[in-house]
Amino acid sequence: xxxxxxxxxxxxxxxxxxxxxxxxxxxxxxxxxxxxxxxxxxxxxxxxxxxxxxxxxxxxxxxxxxxxxxxxxxxxxxxxxxxxxxxxxxxxxxxxxxxxxxxxxxxxxxxxxxxxxxxxxxxxxxxxxxxxxxxxxxxxxxxxxxxxxxxxxxxxxxxxxxxxxxxxxxxxxxxxxxxxxxxxxxxxxxxxxxxxxxxxxxxxxxxxxxxxxxxxxxxxxxxxxxxxxxxxxxxxxxxxxxxxxxxxxxxxxxxxxxxxxxxxxxxxxxxxxxxxxxxxxxxxxxxxxxxxxxxxxxxxxxxxxxxxxxxxxxxxxxxxxxxxxxxxxxxxxxxxxxxx
Amino acid sequence: xxxxxxxxxxxxxxxxxxxxxxxxxxxxxxxxxxxxxxxxxxxxxxxxxxxxxxxxxxxxxxxxxxxxxxxxxxxxxxxxxxxxxxxxxxxxxxxxxxxxxxxxxxxxxxxxxxxxxxxxxxxxxxxxxxxxxxxxxxxxxxxxxxxxxxxxxxxxxxxxxxxxxxxxxxxxxxxxxxxxxxxxxxxxxxxxxxxxxxxxxxxxxxxxxxxxxxxxxxxxxxxxxxxxxxxxxxxxxxxxxxxxxxxxxxxxxxxxxxxxxxxxxxxxxxxxxxxxxxxxxxxxxxxxxxxxxxxxxxxxxxxxxxxxxxxxxxxxxxxxxxxxxxxxxxxxxxxxxxxx
DNA sequence: TTGTAAGCGTTATCAG
DNA sequence: CTGATAACGCTTACAA
Numbered sequence: 132x133x134x135x136x137x138x139x140x141x142x143x144x145x146x147x148x149x150x151x152x153x154x155x156x157x158x159x160x161x162x163x164x165x166x167x168x169x170x171x172x173x174x175x176x177x178x179x180x181x182x183x184x185x186x187x188x189x190x191x192x193x194x195x196x197x198x199x200x201x202x203x204x205x206x207x208x209x210x211x212x213x214x215x216x217x218x219x220x221x222x223x224x225x226x227x228x229x230x231x232x233x234x235x236x237x238x239x240x241x242x243x244x245x246x247x248x249x250x251x252x253x254x255x256x257x258x259x260x261x262x263x264x265x266x267x268x269x270x271x272x273x274x275x276x277x278x279x280x281x282x283x284x285x286x287x288x289x290x291x292x293x294x295x296x297x298x299x300x301x302x303x304x305x306x307x308x309x310x311x312x313x314x315x316x317x318x319x320x321x322x323x324x325x326x327x328x329x330x331x332x333x334x335x336x337x338x339x340x341x342x343x344x345x346x347x348x349x350x351x352x353x354x355x356x357x358x359x360x361x362x363x364x365x366x367x368x369x370x371x372x373x374x375x376x377x378x379x380x381x382x383x384x385x386x387x388x389x390x391x392x393x394x395x396x397x398x399x400x401x402x403x404x405x406x407x408x409x410x411x412x413x414x415x416x417x418x419x420x421x422x423x424x425x426x427x428x429x430x431x432x433x434x435x436x437x438x439x440x441x442x443x444x445x446x447x448x449x450x451x452x453x454x455x456x457x458x459x460x461x462x463x464x465x466x467x468x469x470x471x
Numbered sequence: 472x473x474x475x476x477x478x479x480x481x482x483x484x485x486x487x488x489x490x491x492x493x494x495x496x497x498x499x500x501x502x503x504x505x506x507x508x509x510x511x512x513x514x515x516x517x518x519x520x521x522x523x524x525x526x527x528x529x530x531x532x533x534x535x536x537x538x539x540x541x542x543x544x545x546x547x548x549x550x551x552x553x554x555x556x557x558x559x560x561x562x563x564x565x566x567x568x569x570x571x572x573x574x575x576x577x578x579x580x581x582x583x584x585x586x587x588x589x590x591x592x593x594x595x596x597x598x599x600x601x602x603x604x605x606x607x608x609x610x611x612x613x614x615x616x617x618x619x620x621x622x623x624x625x626x627x628x629x630x631x632x633x634x635x636x637x638x639x640x641x642x643x644x645x646x647x648x649x650x651x652x653x654x655x656x657x658x659x660x661x662x663x664x665x666x667x668x669x670x671x672x673x674x675x676x677x678x679x680x681x682x683x684x685x686x687x688x689x690x691x692x693x694x695x696x697x698x699x700x701x702x703x704x705x706x707x708x709x710x711x712x713x714x715x716x717x718x719x720x721x722x723x724x725x726x727x728x729x730x731x732x733x734x735x736x737x738x739x740x741x742x743x744x745x746x747x748x749x750x751x752x753x754x755x756x757x758x759x760x761x762x763x764x765x766x767x768x769x770x771x772x773x774x775x776x777x778x779x780x781x782x783x784x785x786x787x788x789x790x791x792x793x794x795x796x797x798x799x800x801x802x803x804x805x806x807x808x809x810x811x
Numbered sequence: 812t813t814g815t816a817a818g819c820g821t822t823a824t825c826a827g
Numbered sequence: 828c829t830g831a832t833a834a835c836g837c838t839t840a841c842a843a
Contacts, residue, residue, distance in 0.1 A: 135821085136821070147820085148830065148831080148832090149828090151821065152823095159829080160828070161829095164828085178586055178590045180821070181522070181590040181591060182523070182591060182819085182821090183522070183820030183821040185835095186520070186819090186820080186821070186836065187820080188821075189835095191521075193570070219571065223572070228592065229571055229572065230570055231559065231571045232559065232563070233559065233563065245516075247568075249473070250518045250520065250521040251520050251521060252532075395735050395763075398738070399738050473836095475837085477836080485813075486813070488813080489814075499812065501812060501813095519837075520835085520837070522835085523819090523836035524836075524837055526820065527818080528819090529819095
């Protein structure tokens with residue numbers, strides 16, 4: 132039934148250790164035997180038993196993808212899910228399976244990272260979570276397993292000691308604002324989610340600020356509007372800040388979903404976009420082409436992030452270039468559609 | 472470093488097999504020793520080495536969640552991702568990890584199901600995929616591993632031979648249509664995605680038809696409109712079927728995203744919803760509360776589906792109630808918001 | 812009730 | 828270049 136290296140050995144007329152070596156491309160095996168054994172193995176549909184293999188060699192073929200569930204936050208989960216699809220895609224190409232899991236048990240709070248480490252179930256960690264504990268980062272490091280921080284800026288650990296791939300939120304915010312300025316805007320609102328934790332949004336705001344300064348436009352606190360990260364909050368802006376909206380000529384929405392709501396409301400109110408107000412979003416979520424006009428936005432480099440992170444973790448699993456950290460900020464790019 | 476049952480045995484002053492039995496709750500071990508050993512184990516932060524364990528006992532603690540990636544289809548992936556989150560949640564509570572993977576390699580087409588089977592990497596399969604090959608279904612069955620079909624009606628296998636948990640698309644379509652009729656609608660459009668494969672939508676259409684018949688309302692082919700599963704197609708309905716829209720009083724959208732687009736367009740056109748046209752959607756996607764008016768819709772029972780499927784697969788993994796199949800169609804329920 | 816020992820499918824260390 | 832053989836950490840007869 133289940134075919135093992137012993138079965139192959141029997142067919143090939145060699146010992147099982149020769150089979151193991153051949154299939155693992157050991158340099159000590161002649162090309163002829165290698166070819167023969169590989170042929171037999173594939174004709175018998177052989178795959179290594181993953182338990183046995185990991186028992187002996189600590190290679191499981193699994194990468195843990197650690198995330199934090201945002202049950203309530205539609206906007207965030209939208210993006211994260213897309214990132215996961217990309218991750219799966221690249222891991223697959225590298226013959227790795229993804230164990231997707233929340234960092235901490237939703238009820239007990241027990242660390243899944245720690246559990247996986249003890250169970251020796253994975254070869255490495257891809258962290259898409261900003262609130263992994265210092266203890267867990269240390270545990271991973273002690274274990275000697277590789278780890279890559281992806282997309283999320285870690286709150287509890289010094290990022291300089293990690294391999295990481297992050298989007299460039301600062302430049303994203305800057306680029307968006309510069310574009311609005313270039314198009315003639317002088318009074319530009321910055322609208323962002325009112326999350327408690329908001330490193331990403333802070334960076335985007337810094338970019339916004341920087342662009343203003345470079346153009347000699349005064350930064351105004353009352354132009355910074357924190358609202359919920361929902362369609363409705365964007366939609367309701369005409370109710371919450373009606374007067375302000377009459378005086379400004381551009382809005383930088385730090386998430387698409389908010390911009391999306393605003394565009395719908397503008398349409399209903401008869402406020403012409405981009406003529407009266409120019410609008411630009413952030414994320415390039417799949418809803419972007421759904422608005423009228425279509426939303427110009429800052430594209431988050433999810434493909435690049437996923438690809439680089441996967442390559443790096445696999446590299447580390449294979450003990451290549453382990454002597455230094457790879458730390459990259461991946462640029463976002465502006466996508467012009469109709470809203471500015 | 473890594474603590475094994477031998478380490479625990481040493482501390483407890485017993486043999487490692489006693490430790491194994493105690494931690495596995497063998498009835499042959501006295502409660503006293505069990506308690507002592509369990510205490511030691513937890514104080515030492517012990518976890519079974521998953522490789523070693525699966526080698527001997529074929530228990531990996533992993534469930535494969537097999538899906539099909541819809542890179543292009545925003546609407547579908549939205550729902551599926553929510554389902555995954557629920558699945559993860561329940562698996563987690565049962566101390567299982569999820570290996571999330573596409574059924575077939577995106578480039579080579581090689582079967583991941585087959586590979587996992589040979590690698591003996593999982594204890595069971597949760598199939599959220601309608602196009603798994605007959606060969607693979609058979610392979611799983613031959614392997615003796617349990618499998619549950621979830622949410623998707625299988626194209627290539629007789630569903631009567633599977634454990635399954637499916638949403639009730641027929642009744643969903645029927646309920647939606649009945650509600651519209653109850654509210655006074657006589658001319659009701661059915662709008663659905665123009666996908667090639669569309670078992671689900673066919674069922675919903677049958678429910679629609681059935682409700683009409685029961686009320687003595689004539690079914691009309693020209694009231695069945697197949698359009699893309701996007702916001703924009705819904706939005707553009709005012710352009711594609713302007714005349715028809717003037718004559719009807721209700722629309723059953725078989726996906727929320729289409730309804731969502733339509734509602735936005737209606738707002739812009741000054742068509743009052745629900746006064747002029749009553750609208751009802753399907754899915755209860757997280758965008759539902761984002762429209763104005765909010766979309767009334769048929770809620771897909773994703774939580775129930777995920778929970779039941781997880782319970783069942785775990786049950787089967789534990790060799791309980793394996794003598795019969797569990798096959799459930801989970802009812803959807805109508806959620807009234809403002810659009811009808 | 813507990814211990815001893817064999818064996819699961821690999822990899823790795825010896826010899827040859 | 829290849830073959831015995833031990834070992835990885837666990838479960839499970841079989842003994843005691």
